[in-house]
Amino acid sequence: MYINDISDLNATIQEAIQLKKNPFQFANLGKHKTIVLLFFNSSLRTRLSTEKAAKNLGMNVMILNINDAWNLEFEDGTIMSMSTSEHVKEAAQVISQYADMIAIRSFPTLKDKAKDESELVLKSFLKYSSVPIINMESATAHPLQALTDAITIEELKDKSRPKVVLSWAPHPKALPQAVANSFIKIMQFSDVDLSITHPKGYELNPEIVKHTPVHYNQEQALKNADFVYVKNWSSYTNYGQVLVEDKNWMLSKEKLGAAKFMHCLPVRRNVVVEDTVLDSDHSVVIEQANNRTYAAQVVLKQLLESM
Numbered sequence: 001m002y003i004n005d006i007s008d009l010n011a012t013i014q015e016a017i018q019l020k021k022n023p024f025q026f027a028n029l030g031k032h033k034t035i036v037l038l039f040f041n042s043s044l045r046t047r048l049s050t051e052k053a054a055k056n057l058g059m060n061v062m063i064l065n066i067n068d069a070w071n072l073e074f075e076d077g078t079i080m081s082m083s084t085s086e087h088v089k090e091a092a093q094v095i096s097q098y099a100d101m102i103a104i105r106s107f108p109t110l111k112d113k114a115k116d117e118s119e120l121v122l123k124s125f126l127k128y129s130s131v132p133i134i135n136m137e138s139a140t141a142h143p144l145q146a147l148t149d150a151i152t153i154e155e156l157k158d159k160s161r162p163k164v165v166l167s168w169a170p171h172p173k174a175l176p177q178a179v180a181n182s183f184i185k186i187m188q189f190s191d192v193d194l195s196i197t198h199p200k201g202y203e204l205n206p207e208i209v210k211h212t213p214v215h216y217n218q219e220q221a222l223k224n225a226d227f228v229y230v231k232n233w234s235s236y237t238n239y240g241q242v243l244v245e246d247k248n249w250m251l252s253k254e255k256l257g258a259a260k261f262m263h264c265l266p267v268r269r270n271v272v273v274e275d276t277v278l279d280s281d282h283s284v285v286i287e288q289a290n291n292r293t294y295a296a297q298v299v300l301k302q303l304l305e306s307m
């Protein structure tokens with residue numbers, strides 16, 4: 001499931017907002033249906049909100065941290081004499097015996113761009129599973145987060161076409177581009193005035209950015225913004241590298257102005273954003289986290305209805 005798989009974004013957002021008002025309206029829709037949540041990486045929000053969403057629809061939920069299972073092989077034709085014990089060909093088919101849908105989190109290597117862009121893990125499960133696959137953040141995309149963000153902006157906007165700025169922020173570790181990619185994509189489908197600001201060297205995939213304006217001066221870019229979405233990502237061109245940790249790019253109260261502050265969380269305080277922003281009424285990060293449930297629920301509901 002990617003952003004492009006949402007057939008009618010506006011209708012889906014409105015449906016999610018309705019589900020939020022009455023989360024148990026479809027409590028029998030998922031009766032006797034099972035979702036398996038597969039985690040190759042850590043999670044707080046995605047794990048709990050997807051489980052809650054599934055349970056709101058009456059589904060059974062099984063969670064597997066893949067590190068607790070057999071080490072999976074993804075390459076075709078490998079002589080499996082080293083560390084991998086089970087091929088995804090069997091694993092995906094086996095999990096499909098227990099699940100009506102499979103949700104997967106699998107981060108990029110941030111070392112091998114071609115491998116990451118091939119989405120090997122997600123695409124292997126798509127190829128070998130016999131049930132639908134849901135993306136809970138893959139190498140290049142985080143569509144459930146992006147849907148959450150679009151729902152949050154729709155709920156909180158006070159003008160028909162708000163100014164939305166995606167701003168890079170410093171971070172000591174190399175982080176994926178997935179959240180930024182999916183946020184840009186969903187905002188391009190939305191009725192907003194979108195722009196991006198980041199230091200030189202942090203240009204994202206041009207096939208995703210397309211004609212969205214990019215500014216290298218953060219303060220100018222943030223002027224008169226209604227929503228400022230802050231996120232770190234590592235370099236796409238110097239793939240996976242942390243090029244600068246310029247503290248001047250940390251979001252301050254002054255730079256935010258009257259805008260609302262958004263972040264997918266987890267966030268490093270006083271590195272990515274100042275305490276004074278996170279602790280102010282301008283921060284909507286908890287509303288965003290709450291909306292993760294209804295973004296997941298609307299996607300699961302639409303999938304259940306198509307079965």
Ligand code: CP
Pocket residue numbers: 042043044045046047137145264265266
């Ligand atoms: N925003 C987000 O995906 O949070 P988790 O990594 O905790 O799931």
